[in-house]
Amino acid sequence: AARAGRVEFRNVTFAYPGAEAPVLSDISFTAEPGQTVAIIGSTGAGKSSLLGLLPRLYDAASGEVLLDGVPVTRLDRAEITQRVAMVPQRPYLFSGTIGHNLRFGKPEATEQELWEALTVAQAADFVQDKAAGLDSRISQGGTNVSGGQRQRLCIARALVTEPKVYLFDDSFSALDVATDARLRRALKAKTADATVIIVGQRVSTIADADQILVLDKGRIVDRGTHEELLESSSTYQEIVES
Ligand code: TTP
Numbered sequence: 082a083a084r085a086g087r088v089e090f091r092n093v094t095f096a097y098p099g100a101e102a103p104v105l106s107d108i109s110f111t112a113e114p115g116q117t118v119a120i121i122g123s124t125g126a127g128k129s130s131l132l133g134l135l136p137r138l139y140d141a142a143s144g145e146v147l148l149d150g151v152p153v154t155r156l157d158r159a160e161i162t163q164r165v166a167m168v169p170q171r172p173y174l175f176s177g178t179i180g181h182n183l184r185f186g187k188p189e190a191t192e193q194e195l196w197e198a199l200t201v202a203q204a205a206d207f208v209q210d211k212a213a214g215l216d217s218r219i220s221q222g223g224t225n226v227s228g229g230q231r232q233r234l235c236i237a238r239a240l241v242t243e244p245k246v247y248l249f250d251d252s253f254s255a256l257d258v259a260t261d262a263r264l265r266r267a268l269k270a271k272t273a274d275a276t277v278i279i280v281g282q283r284v285s286t287i288a289d290a291d292q293i294l295v296l297d298k299g300r301i302v303d304r305g306t307h308e309e310l311l312e313s314s315s316t317y318q319e320i321v322e323s
Contacts, residue, residue, distance in 0.1 A: 084114035085149055086164065086245030086276040088135065093144035095130060103142070104130045105299045110292070114245065117269075117277040119287035121320055122296030128280040129170055131296070132248045135278075136167050148246070162186070166244035168252040170280075172235030174223030179208055180215035182234060186242035194241060201267040202237035203260050204230065228255040236264070240271065247272060249279040253286050261286060284321050293317070 088111065095105040104127045112118040120128045133139055134146050137153055146153045153161060166186065174182050183195045195215060199205040207230055211217040223231045232255050239247060253261045262285065268277075281287040288307040295303040295316050303314035310317035 084245075084274055086114040086274075087147075087149050088112040088118075088246060088276055088278065089145075089147040089150075090131075090134075091145045091147065093134065093141045093146060095134060095139065095141050097130075097139070103299055105134075105141075108144070108299075108301060110294055110301065110304070112246075112276045112278055112292075114276050115274055116291040117279060117289070119290035119293045120278065120280045120296055121282070121284075121287055121293060121317070123320075126296040127299040128296055129250055132167060132250050132278065132280060135246070135248060136161055136165050163242075164244055165246040165248065166239035166242050167248040168232075168235050168239050168250060170250040170252075172223075172231055172252070174219045174226070174231055174234060176219060176221040178213075178216045178218055179211075179234065182219055183215070183238050183241055185238055190241050195237070198237040198240035199233075201240055201264075201271045202233045203256075203264045203267070204233035204237050229257075229260070232256065233264070236268075240268075244275065246276045247278070249277070249281075251280050251282060254282055258283075258285060265289075295320070 090108045090110050093105060093108040094103050096103040108131060120131060122128055134141055135153060140154055148156065148164065180195060184190050196205060199208055208214060219226065232252055236252055279287060287293055292304060293307060293310055294301050295314055297316055302316055303310060305313060
């Protein structure tokens with residue numbers, strides 16, 4: 082059987098309600114199970130908006146977003162959340178214990194599953210260091226953990242649900258380069274069969290992706306591997322050098 086988690090955008094155009102200019106124009110790409118597709122581009126290029134179309138935070142104005150060949154507009158939310166996990170740019174922790182937060186998408190997850198997810202997310206150490214471990218309280222909005230810890234807890238929360246598709250919106254930006262590298266190595270091993278779409282600002286975060294999409298003003302202006310883009314894309318070169 083074909084592995085699940087294939088994502089396809091077909092000529093997708095999107096504008097926010099009330100806005101005249103489209104934020105995304107004619108976006109087409111495919112991400113296969115086992116692949117990592119990275120999206121890079123300047124601020125406001127439309128990267129977050131692109132990710133949001135898969136879990137239907139918004140719907141395309143024209144074109145189609147398909148999950149395993151089916152337009153997401155024909156799937157219900159439960160079917161999508163079962164298969165797709167998104168770690169948003171400003172990941173949210175609610176008031177409750179770390180365990181509650183990690184079990185958000187899978188209430189029946191065992192402690193062992195939580196620790197496995199924390200280990201991959203490079204968060205096991207700091208949770209272990211807390212006297213109450215998984216029972217440690219998170220304050221509303223997660224203000225009593227650092228930005229990098231919050232990102233890692235939210236990555237662990239996504240891992241607990243074992244989705245077919247991971248969407249990471251700049252999820253590694255608050256991590257130091259070494260932690261970022263360790264996390265992504267562990268993630269790659271853990272999510273070998275999954276489809277990963279990752280928005281990244283740092284070249285080291287995205288350089289090993291199977292395909293990099295260079296987004297500029299809502300359009301894919303270049304695509305390829307890191308090596309290909311270094312040769313062919315002046316936009317990519319500018320991003321790398323900045
Ligand atoms: P984004 O999709 O947020 O662009 P980005 O993710 O590439 O930017 P960054 O790297 O800074 O995260 O925004 C694209 C445009 O859409 C931008 O002009 C702001 C607008 N926008 C809205 O109007 N409403 C929204 O809810 C969002 C997310 C963006």
